[in-house]
Amino acid sequence: MTDEIEIDTDDLERRMKGAMDALRHEFASLRTGRASASMVEPIMVDAYGSPTPINQIGTVNVPEPRMVTINIWDKGLVSRAEKAIRDSGLGINPQLNGTIIMLPIPELNEERRRELTRVAAQYAEHARVAVRNVRRDGMDQIKKAKSSGMSEDDQKFWESAVQELTDKMIASVDKALEAKQAEIMQV
The missing domain is CATH 1.10.132.20 (Ribosome-recycling factor)
Structure with missing residues (x-):
C-alpha cells in the first residue's frame, strides 16, 4: 500500500x-520525617456542607524542617480541620494555637x-x-x-x-x- x-x-x-x-x-504524600506542605494536600475538611481540601480553608506553611502550620481563615472550621487531620492517618497529633494548627513532625x-x-x-x-x-x-x-x-x-x-x-x-x-x-x- x-x-x-x-x-x-x-x-x-x-x-x-x-x-x-x-x-x-x-x-509527595509519603511522610519522610521532614515537613512538607504536600503532606496535608489529601486531607479533606467538611466545610460549608461539602468536603474541601485543607489548603483551600487556610494557609499551609513550613516554618521549620519538622513543623507544618495551617492558619485557618474561618474560626468555625478550626475544630473540623483538627478532626480531619487526626482522622487522616498521617500519625501526627495537631496542636492548636488560636486559628493556627501546628503539626510537629516526629522522627521516623x-x-x-x-x-x-x-x-x-x-x-x-x-x-x-x-x-x-x-x-x-x-x-x-x-x-x-x-x-x-x-x-x-x-x-x-x-x-x-x-x-x-x-x-x-x-x-x-x-x-x-x-x-x-x-x-x-x-x-
Whole structure:
C-alpha cells in the first residue's frame, strides 16, 4: 500500500507521563520525617456542607524542617480541620494555637521507614502497571493497523518504538522509586 499508517506515539507518551505524574504525586504524600506542605494536600475538611481540601480553608506553611502550620481563615472550621487531620492517618497529633494548627513532625523509627519504603514500592508497581497498560494499547493499535494494511517492516518499527518508550518510562519509575526510598531511609 502507498498510504503510510502511523501510530500516535505522542499520545502514548503523554499517557505514560501521566502515570509518572501520578507516581510523583503519591510519593509527595509519603511522610519522610521532614515537613512538607504536600503532606496535608489529601486531607479533606467538611466545610460549608461539602468536603474541601485543607489548603483551600487556610494557609499551609513550613516554618521549620519538622513543623507544618495551617492558619485557618474561618474560626468555625478550626475544630473540623483538627478532626480531619487526626482522622487522616498521617500519625501526627495537631496542636492548636488560636486559628493556627501546628503539626510537629516526629522522627521516623526504623520499622516505620521500612514500611514506608514498601508503600513506595507499591506505588511504583502501580505506575509500572499503568505504563504497561498504555504499551498494550499501543501494541493493539499496531495489530489493528496491520490488519488494515500496514507492512511487516512498519509493524516492527512501531513495535520497537512503543517498546523503547515503555522501557524509558519504566526506567524513570525505577529511578524515582530508588530516590524516594533513599530519601525515606535517610536519618
